[in-house]
Structures are given as structure tokens and as C-alpha cells.
Amino acid sequence: MNQTAVITGAGTGVGRAVAQGLATQGWKIALVGRTQSHLEETARQAGLDSEQCLIVPANVGDLTAVNQMAEQVLEGFGSVELLVNSAGTNVPKRQLNEVTQEDYDRIVSTNLNGTYYTVQAFLPQMRGRGSGTIVNIVSDAAIWGAPLAGPAYTVSKFGQRGLTQAINAEENRNGIRACAILPGEIDTPLLELRPSAPPPESFASMLQAEDVAECVMLAVNLPQRAVVQELLVRPRR
Numbered sequence: 001m002n003q004t005a006v007i008t009g010a011g012t013g014v015g016r017a018v019a020q021g022l023a024t025q026g027w028k029i030a031l032v033g034r035t036q037s038h039l040e041e042t043a044r045q046a047g048l049d050s051e052q053c054l055i056v057p058a059n060v061g062d063l064t065a066v067n068q069m070a071e072q073v074l075e076g077f078g079s080v081e082l083l084v085n086s087a088g089t090n091v092p093k094r095q096l097n098e099v100t101q102e103d104y105d106r107i108v109s110t111n112l113n114g115t116y117y118t119v120q121a122f123l124p125q126m127r128g129r130g131s132g133t134i135v136n137i138v139s140d141a142a143i144w145g146a147p148l149a150g151p152a153y154t155v156s157k158f159g160q161r162g163l164t165q166a167i168n169a170e171e172n173r174n175g176i177r178a179c180a181i182l183p184g185e186i187d188t189p190l191l192e193l194r195p196s197a198p199p200p201e202s203f204a205s206m207l208q209a210e211d212v213a214e215c216v217m218l219a220v221n222l223p224q225r226a227v228v229q230e231l232l233v234r235p236r237r
Contacts (some may be wrong), residue, residue: 094150
């Protein structure tokens with residue numbers, strides 16, 4: 001298998017943990033995120049040298065930026081076998097009675113449109129090769145709307161889940177498979193955007209980024225004849 005991957009949201013959290021997991025298996029990885037210094041830290045922690053990785057700062061909610069990123073990655077790698085969409089955001093003022101239109105648009109643009117843009121950017125070369133795996137880091141907010149998530153985040157995650165299903169429905173005949181990982185509460189920097197911080201004692205019982213990364217590795221490492229279409233993983237508490 002052509003072991004080349006793109007990870008969005010690679011600068012922190014789940015994206016960083018996925019990069020570390022793939023690096024141990026010898027993948028070449030394009031690290032995509034908003035902040036170059038964070039991507040460089042991911043490369044350092046994963047033990048990736050310049051031969052094994054590309055660092056490509058980009059805002060996935062910007063279609064032009066995504067297309068430029070994809071062009072750079074495909075020029076460097078030739079092709080991409082794996083796409084992991086881990087970029088995501090939320091805002092503290094997220095409830096229906098307080099979320100601004102600007103914040104709503106930004107959340108949906110990053111979480112949903114960004115996933116769609118990157119999928120469309122890399123699908124053609126996957127089709128041409130007849131193989132590819134797409135893993136979307138979604139959320140259990142894609143199953144039920146909870147007040148803690150807010151409407152914009154919930155809408156974006158329901159959309160990501162639907163997009164994953166659409167990829168499997170349409171692209172299976174082209175040798176492409178897609179997996180939606182639906183984690184519950186994870187101890188990542190996204191928690192810093194909550195209206196109020198969780199109590200310190202709750203962090204130990206949350207999922208950790210590496211737990212979700214293990215789910216990604218399951219979806220990736222299964223034989224090509226098998227697809228994990230959805231995987232719901234929650235804290236045991």
C-alpha cells in the first residue's frame with residue numbers, strides 16, 4: 001500500500017496523536033493546520049524528519065487554501081492513500097440564544113465545509129489509483145443534539161457523519177472507504193473553548209487523544225476488503 005497520509009488539525013489533540021501513530025508504522029505524512037509552530041512540534045514529537053513529512057499551514061475552511069495545500073501535497077508525495085480530517089472548532093458562546101452568525105458560519109466552515117473541501121481535493125487521485133481511506137473525526141454530537149455542544153457544532157457534526165455515509169455509498173465501487181469516528185468527551189485543547197472549564201478531577205476519566213488515534217489506526221489497518229463505517233467510542237464512566 002502507498003503509505004502517504006494527510007492529517008488536518010495536526011497541530012494539537014487527536015490530529016497530533018494520529019500523526020504519532022502513523023509515524024510508528026512508517027507513513028509519510030502531510031501535517032495540515034493553522035499554526036506552523038504547532039505543526040513543527042507535532043513533527044518533532046512524532047519523530048518525523050523532512051523526508052517523512054510535509055508541513056503545510058492552511059485554514060481548511062478556505063477553499064482556495066485547501067486546493068493550494070492539496071496541490072503542494074500531491075506535488076511532494078505524488079499521491080495520497082489516507083486522509084484524516086481532524087480539524088474542528090467551537091466557541092464559548094454557542095447556545096441558540098447567544099451564538100453570533102459570524103461564529104456559526106466559522107464553526108460550520110471549519111468542521112463541515114473544511115472536511116468536504118479536503119475530501120474533494122484528494123478524491124480524484126484516489127479514484128484514479130483505485131484505493132484510498134478517509135477517516136473523519138466527528139463526535140457523538142452527530143447522534144444526538146446536546147446543549148453542551150451548541151447548534152453550530154451539532155449541525156456540522158451531523159453533516160460530517162452524513163458526508164462519510166455518502167462517500168461510502170458513492171465511492172465504494174472506486175476502491176475508496178470512509179470511516180466516521182464518533183468520540184465522546186476527549187481531553188484536548190478544544191475543551192478550552194467551553195463556556196466554563198470542566199472540573200479538574202473529570203479529566204482523568206475522559207477519553208485521551210491517543211484513544212481516538214487507536215480507533216483511527218483500526219480503520220486504517222484493516223484489510224482493504226473491510227470498512228469500519230462508523231465507530232462510537234465514549235468514556236467508560
